[in-house]
Amino acid sequence: xxxxxxxxxxxxxxxxxxxLNIAEKGYTVAVHNRSAGRIDEFVAMAKExxxxxxxxxxxxxxEFVAAVKRPRSIIIMVKAGAPVDExxxxxxxxxxxxxxxxxCGNSLFTDTQRRFDYLKPKGIGYLGVGVSGGExxxxxxxxxxxxxxxxxxxxxxxxxxxxxxxxNGESCCAYLGEGGAGHFVKxxxxxxxxxxxxxxxxxxxxxxxxxxxxxxxxSDVFKEWNKGPLNSYLIEITGHVLAAVDSESGKPLVELxxxxxxxxxxxxxxxxAAQQMGVPATAIEGAVAARSISSRKxxxxxxxxxxxxxxxxxxxxxxxDLEKALLAGKIVSYAxxxxxxxxxxxxxxxNLPLSTIAKIWRAGCIIRSRFLDQxxxxxxxxxxxxxxxxxxxxxxxxxxxxxxxxxxxAAAVGEFPMICLSAxxxxxxxxxxxxxxxxxxxxxxxxxxxxxxxxxxxxxxLHGTWPSTLGK
Ligand code: NDP
Numbered sequence: 001x002x003x004x005x006x007x008x009x010x011x012x013x014x015x016x017x018x019x020l021n022i023a024e025k026g027y028t029v030a031v032h033n034r035s036a037g038r039i040d041e042f043v044a045m046a047k048e049x050x051x052x053x054x055x056x057x058x059x060x061x062x063e064f065v066a067a068v069k070r071p072r073s074i075i076i077m078v079k080a081g082a083p084v085d086e087x088x089x090x091x092x093x094x095x096x097x098x099x100x101x102x103x104c105g106n107s108l109f110t111d112t113q114r115r116f117d118y119l120k121p122k123g124i125g126y127l128g129v130g131v132s133g134g135e136x137x138x139x140x141x142x143x144x145x146x147x148x149x150x151x152x153x154x155x156x157x158x159x160x161x162x163x164x165x166x167x168n169g170e171s172c173c174a175y176l177g178e179g180g181a182g183h184f185v186k187x188x189x190x191x192x193x194x195x196x197x198x199x200x201x202x203x204x205x206x207x208x209x210x211x212x213x214x215x216x217x218x219s220d221v222f223k224e225w226n227k228g229p230l231n232s233y234l235i236e237i238t239g240h241v242l243a244a245v246d247s248e249s250g251k252p253l254v255e256l257x258x259x260x261x262x263x264x265x266x267x268x269x270x271x272x273a274a275q276q277m278g279v280p281a282t283a284i285e286g287a288v289a290a291r292s293i294s295s296r297k298x299x300x301x302x303x304x305x306x307x308x309x310x311x312x313x314x315x316x317x318x319x320x321d322l323e324k325a326l327l328a329g330k331i332v333s334y335a336x337x338x339x340x341x342x343x344x345x346x347x348x349x350x351n352l353p354l355s356t357i358a359k360i361w362r363a364g365c366i367i368r369s370r371f372l373d374q375x376x377x378x379x380x381x382x383x384x385x386x387x388x389x390x391x392x393x394x395x396x397x398x399x400x401x402x403x404x405x406x407x408x409x410a411a412a413v414g415e416f417p418m419i420c421l422s423a424x425x426x427x428x429x430x431x432x433x434x435x436x437x438x439x440x441x442x443x444x445x446x447x448x449x450x451x452x453x454x455x456x457x458x459x460x461x462l463h464g465t466w467p468s469t470l471g472k
Pocket of ligand 1: 010015035078079082083086133
């Protein structure tokens with residue numbers, strides 16, 4: 001008998017926590033996993049939490065599908081990439097018209113679009129859903145960014161909105177647009193996350209090397225900042241990470257962790273998407289590059305031997321400047337991220353609601369912050385104006401960009417790398433500069449390639465008279 005409200009395949013960290021979350025909200029969930037051993041482990045876990053009554057375990061795929069009420073909503077939470085395509089092929093013979101596959105992994109949005117287009121003529125709905133919040137979020141309420149088949153979304157909507165995080169009584173789950181829209185927004189969410197994390201790390205670098213602060217002292221500052229305008233999950237956990245002590249050595253844990261950051265692809269995808277659409281997203285690009293530099297430890301060690309240790313002078317900046325610099329950098333980074341989303345929305349006809357996106361990021365996800373409430377308000381009247389010209393953010397930027405300037409200048413003199421914050425500052429200065437320097441670039445392009453230029457008041461496609469014998 002078909003009794004499950006929803007099905008879920010893939011019982012690793014994310015899938016098992018999502019399934020427990022679904023069961024806890026009172027829905028019956030049929031579960032399946034390629035290796036049956038994981039199903040038994042999951043059932044034991046559900047039992048421990050008193051939720052086994054809401055779980056229907058099925059090791060056989062056909063029996064699993066049959067256990068789900070029609071029209072079926074089946075979540076796939078398997079490893080991103082080829083396993084998703086394989087899983088779709090395994091499922092297809094068992095599905096019927098009107099059923100939907102809901103893929104909740106970190107998929108590349110173009111893959112999601114391809115799968116959506118592939119299944120549509122077969123009458124099978126496809127929802128590409130971004131889920132943010134890690135293991136904890138999956139279990140107790142993630143932020144859920146839905147894209148794909150709108151009709152089938154309505155079938156799954158009660159379950160997905162119930163398991164999502166709540167902010168002031170509103171669910172942090174929303175349908176955003178067709179095809180790959182949900183996974184695109186999740187990708188940019190992750191790009192913004194990269195920027196936030198890198199900017200925090202750069203400020204920590206100044207605290208450590210420029211101000212001579214211990215991890216405990218830095219932790220106290222982040223904990224204090226978390227009470228102010230920077231209040232966010234990432235600032236909060238930074239306070240905890242810096243305070244942690246290694247039980248074996250008694251030393252601050254952060255000082256023992258190797259300074260090589262990993263990445264799984266969403267930051268790179270964000271940067272590529274931004275570049276492909278011609279939208280400047282320098283903070284995200286800087287953050288991705290910083291992770292790549294971090295991973296080249298051997299090269300860095302060798303280069304330090306050549307150039308000598310940094311001249312770690314006492315930085316002539318205050319903690320108040322650092323706090324405001326972080327705020328200014330963050331505003332620029334989010335302005336860039338939302339600009340990328342707005343452009344993708346236009347290009348793909350997604351009609352992405354920027355205010356809703358800011359709203360569903362207010363809780364559950366890794367970039368959740370107080371600040372997103374202000375962004376949701378900024379976009380609530382529609383439109384996709386760059387945040388940097390929205391009045392509330394203009395006020396914040398006017399107040400904070402002088403500190404960003406001071407911090408970046410001190411970093412340059414003190415030899416502290418600041419790839420992300422300096423990129424944010426340069427973007428801001430370029431963005432607000434009415435007269436730029438691309439007139440010279442156009443002159444150069446015309447010199448070597450006859451690309452033409454425009455002269456204000458005289459029209460375009462004009463050429464200069466350049467010396468023809470130069471360099472010959
Ligand atoms: P993993 O990405 O580690 O994937 C493991 C799961 O995929 C297992 O259930 C495994 O089954 C299944 N699997 C792998 N290959 C196949 C295949 N060819 N056919 C069928 N099943 C297969 O699991 P996570 O829970 O970490 O992540 C799931 C998804 O969620 C990923 O896309 C990930 O990027 C995304 N995500 C993860 C987050 C996290 O914090 N971990 C946060 C947000 C999103 P088996 O047990 O048989 O090997």
